[in-house]
Amino acid sequence: xxxxxPTGTLPATPHAGADPWxxxxxxxxxxxxxxxxxxxxxxxxxxxxxxxSGITVTxxxxxxxxxxxxxxxxxxxxxxxxxxxxxxxVVVEDGLAERVxxxxxxxxxxxxxxxxxxxxxxxxxxxxxxxxxxxxAAI
Numbered sequence: 001x002x003x004x005x006p007t008g009t010l011p012a013t014p015h016a017g018a019d020p021w022x023x024x025x026x027x028x029x030x031x032x033x034x035x036x037x038x039x040x041x042x043x044x045x046x047x048x049x050x051x052x053s054g055i056t057v058t059x060x061x062x063x064x065x066x067x068x069x070x071x072x073x074x075x076x077x078x079x080x081x082x083x084x085x086x087x088x089x090v091v092v093e094d095g096l097a098e099r100v101x102x103x104x105x106x107x108x109x110x111x112x113x114x115x116x117x118x119x120x121x122x123x124x125x126x127x128x129x130x131x132x133x134x135x136x137a138a139i
Contacts, residue, residue: 027094028123028135031101034060035108035116037086046107047090050099056089065113083114091123091139 035043040057047055061082070077090100101118109115128138 028126028139029092029094029097030121030123031088031090031092031097031104032119032121033088033090033104033108033116034062034085034118035088035104036110036114037084039108039110040086040088042107043088043104046103047100050103051096052090052092052100052103054090058087058089060085060087064117085116091126093136093139 033043037059044055062085063081063083070079072078088104092100097120101120104118126135126138127133131138
């Protein structure tokens with residue numbers, strides 16, 4: 001069953017026959033970073049300084065090369081497999097993506113194992129639900 005939005009709820013496509021989700025020249029990237037939780041404030045400030053106005057933050061657990069670690073609790077050793085992390089998601093225009101990566105890397109780096117990872121992913125489309133704006137206008 002094909003569901004259609006009521007007529008007039010979203011702005012018209014800029015040119016007939018084109019993909020309604022893309023317009024020429026639009027390029028949007030999503031930067032995802034997994035960092036140590038105590039670095040969140042520094043990273044947030046670094047992003048603010050380069051003009052990033054919004055981020056999504058999710059508490060996460062995981063491990064990479066450092067694996068887990070052993071903790072001592074009431075005389076017993078416990079292996080902690082998953083380490084606490086924070087996942088940041090930032091959607092920006094293509095031209096700002098490299099500056100976002102550099103800002104996150106500089107602010108999150110401690111020089112020790114477990115500093116995290118940064119991924120840059122192309123965004124096929126972005127839509128602001130309230131206004132119907134798309135792609136760069138939606139971010």
